[in-house]
Amino acid sequence: MKNVLVAGGGLGGTIVANRIAQKLSNEIENGEASVTVFDKSDMHFYQPGFLLVSMGAMEPQDTQIMERSVLDRRVKFLSGDSGSITKIDADNRSLTTADGKSHGYDQLVLSTGSHLQFDEIPGFAAGADTFFNLEKAKEMWQKVRSFEGGKIVVDTAMMPHKCPVAPLEITLMLDDYFRKKGIRDKVQIDYCYPVPGVFGIPNVNKMMTKIFAERGINVHSQFALASVDTSARKITSKEGESVDYDLLVSIPPHKGAQVIGDSGLGDRRNWVSTDKFTLLVKGHDDIHAMGDTTDIAISKAGSTADYESYVVSHNVAAEVAGTGGMKTYPGSVFCFIATGMDQATYIKFDYSHPPVPPTPSQVYWWSKLAYNKLYWSLHARTMI
Numbered sequence: 001m002k003n004v005l006v007a008g009g010g011l012g013g014t015i016v017a018n019r020i021a022q023k024l025s026n027e028i029e030n031g032e033a034s035v036t037v038f039d040k041s042d043m044h045f046y047q048p049g050f051l052l053v054s055m056g057a058m059e060p061q062d063t064q065i066m067e068r069s070v071l072d073r074r075v076k077f078l079s080g081d082s083g084s085i086t087k088i089d090a091d092n093r094s095l096t097t098a099d100g101k102s103h104g105y106d107q108l109v110l111s112t113g114s115h116l117q118f119d120e121i122p123g124f125a126a127g128a129d130t131f132f133n134l135e136k137a138k139e140m141w142q143k144v145r146s147f148e149g150g151k152i153v154v155d156t157a158m159m160p161h162k163c164p165v166a167p168l169e170i171t172l173m174l175d176d177y178f179r180k181k182g183i184r185d186k187v188q189i190d191y192c193y194p195v196p197g198v199f200g201i202p203n204v205n206k207m208m209t210k211i212f213a214e215r216g217i218n219v220h221s222q223f224a225l226a227s228v229d230t231s232a233r234k235i236t237s238k239e240g241e242s243v244d245y246d247l248l249v250s251i252p253p254h255k256g257a258q259v260i261g262d263s264g265l266g267d268r269r270n271w272v273s274t275d276k277f278t279l280l281v282k283g284h285d286d287i288h289a290m291g292d293t294t295d296i297a298i299s300k301a302g303s304t305a306d307y308e309s310y311v312v313s314h315n316v317a318a319e320v321a322g323t324g325g326m327k328t329y330p331g332s333v334f335c336f337i338a339t340g341m342d343q344a345t346y347i348k349f350d351y352s353h354p355p356v357p358p359t360p361s362q363v364y365w366w367s368k369l370a371y372n373k374l375y376w377s378l379h380a381r382t383m384i
């Protein structure tokens with residue numbers, strides 16, 4: 001029996017486990033292979049929905065579902081203490097869970113994601129609102145809907161973070177929301193960004209800089225967040241600039257999962273050193289990494305994890321079935337970018353082809369919403 005273990009049953013882990021089970025269906029039926037997903041939680045969250053929740057455009061309950069219900073029936077699932085991984089022992093090809101059990105593997109997939117660090121910057125936890133988890137997104141919507149005027153600051157604390165386009169999206173959605181409410185003239189919007197410009201990719205930066213100027217959004221860049229002063233209601237950057245706020249909407253610092261660092265598989269921020277083509281963890285031919293947990297210089301996005309899942313599932317199944325033939329990942333990414341409450345554009349790119357975002361339109365906005373709806377029924381279950 002060959003054991004395939006998938007560490008983390010979020011977006012990437014779920015999709016890759018389903019694809020591996022489909023490819024190894026004969027081996028699983030014959031008792032020659034098994035696929036097991038481990039997650040701390042038995043709930044699957046669709047994080048892209050949190051952006052819409054924070055602006056009142058999606059119901060919170062529509063962003064979550066029981067993980068078991070989206071997993072292929074052939075995939076085993078362990079959660080709670082049985083699924084919470086405390087250590088990965090690469091030398092002995094095993095991992096340990098919080099219930100003290102040890103699980104051996106032949107092939108391991110790391111998909112433990114990226115994690116918000118609220119305590120890394122002084123004052124951040126007390127002063128910043130965010131839409132990067134469900135509870136905070138719900139709280140943020142209550143503040144946005146009752147905001148009658150003043151200064152909103154959208155701040156990105158540091159790079160990298162998941163969904164790189166999210167700061168652009170929330171800024172333009174806030175702008176449009178207050179325009180439609182008829183009080184945009186009473187709301188000042190400032191955008192603080194830790195690298196030069198408003199976005200890291202030149203074509204997107206050019207388009208968004210123009211839109212920001214047209215919409216009257218003030219840009220503070222380069223602005224790497226150093227502290228939040230909750231009593232004076234101001235944030236200060238490492239560059240020495242200060243910006244006042246009434247409502248601070250922030251993208252928190254991110255790190256890879258603690259277990260990655262504890263197992264000696266990550267860098268100082270727990271990102272896994274990963275070959276950008278094979279998606280193998282460097283120095284290991286039986287450990288694959290995908291999604292947010294890798295140190296690959298590419299968007300930490302659900303679409304990245306989805307594209308990577310084709311490569312990882314093929315390579316894992318080929319190893320287990322002994323069919324050989326490795327696939328490689330060309331760096332594919334696709335992201336919609338909301339540019340208001342009813343319009344969007346998108347970016348599609350890979351390692352060799354930079355994105356060329358089309359003019360924003362309502363068609364792309366409705367496509368974004370349709371994709372969200374299809375996620376549970378078709379996408380997570382890998383039926384498309």
Ligand SMILES: Cc1cc2nc3c(=O)[nH]c(=O)nc-3n(C[C@H](O)[C@H](O)[C@H](O)COP(=O)(O)OP(=O)(O)OC[C@H]3O[C@@H](n4cnc5c(N)ncnc54)[C@H](O)[C@@H]3O)c2cc1C
Nearest residue numbers: 008010011012039040047048085113163291292301302303
């Ligand atoms: C507000 C917001 C908007 C976004 N919008 C978009 C978008 O429009 N398009 C897009 O493509 N992407 C978007 N994303 C990004 C996308 O959600 C992530 O990139 C994606 O979820 C990454 O998948 P993953 O499997 O790597 O990590 P996750 O989906 O985060 O899953 C990681 C899993 O690992 C588990 N885990 C961690 N440590 C352990 C452990 N020790 N033991 C067991 N389990 C563990 C966690 O519980 C979790 O379930 C958005 C994200 C946010 C927050």
